[in-house]
Amino acid sequence: KNIVVLASGRGSNLQAIINAIKEKKINAKISLVLSDKKEANALKIASENNIKSKFIDPSFFASREGYDIYIAELIKKENPDLVVLAGYMRILTDKFIDSFEGKLINIHPSLIPAFQGLKAQKKAVEYGAKFSGCTVHFVTKELDNGPIIIQAVVPVLPEDTEKELSERILFYEHKIYPQAIKWILEDRVIIEGRKVVIKNAKY
Ligand code: GRF
Incomplete structure (x- = not known):
């Protein structure tokens, strides 16, 4: 199974999930960590654990909708079973929430x-x-x-x-x-x- 994590900050919950995977408590892989904050420690944690990670800069997008459409495409490419918000501080648009309904947790x-x-x-x-x-x-x-x-x-x-x-x-x-x-x-x-x-x- 395959997880995508969205995080904006410290990343301690991301770390806890990584640990649970390493300890084989969770049978899955984190295929992508996305962040809206360049300095997010979560990105550092991802790279230390050889997990693909991306900072997507909100200032490149004219609207919240545009940003969410872009990240939704990136997430869908991973074909995740679950999308995990772990200290993700941006409010998500209704369309984003609809497109991951039942697969999106916080x-x-x-x-x-x-x-x-x-x-x-x-x-x-x-x-x-x-x-x-x-x-x-x-x-x-x-x-x-x-x-x-x-x-x-x-x-x-x-x-x-x-x-x-x-x-x-x-x-x-x-x-x-x-x-x-x-x-x-x-x-x-x-x-x-x-x-x-x-x-x-x-x-
Ligand atoms: C946690 O307190 C979580 O409940 C809230 O944001 C914080 C994130 O912490 N949604 P971290 O980035 O996982 O350390």
Whole structure:
């Protein structure tokens, strides 16, 4: 099976997926990493692991639609089983989302539908939530709010800052993202309307 990853930054989730492949927990290959940011550490991680990677400069495109049409073509050439957003910070156009429906997943650092959008960990701390976590979900046209594949819960401790909560959540991101990818590539994930059913899930 074949995965394409889109990333804009640090790339720690990309690294976690690469590790899971190396450890043979996921039976797949990452055929391409795409980034909209030239300096993305994710691109460095890709090249260190001999994975094909490309920076596609948004400033060369007149519109968001044009950019997404271009990257959709690059992705389709790889014929991926799954397209993984791993800290990809550009909002995708409806057409892009439609063309990868059911094959496009994201990780968000909150228990959706709570704290959607940017700075989810900061929002959880400021809101006074006692628990937060992370969610892997299918991408739909609603931002950070598609059918939920897996979530992990962490406590928000009284002295937590955004940084501490983010680190606690990130630890679980690196566990649940590879787990969700494994299930999907094993064809064990069924979308039933709003809900996702996992066949024979062992947590
Ligand atoms: C993660 O917190 C993820 O939940 C969010 O963006 C961050 C990406 O981190 N969508 P990294 O680039 O994978 O290290």
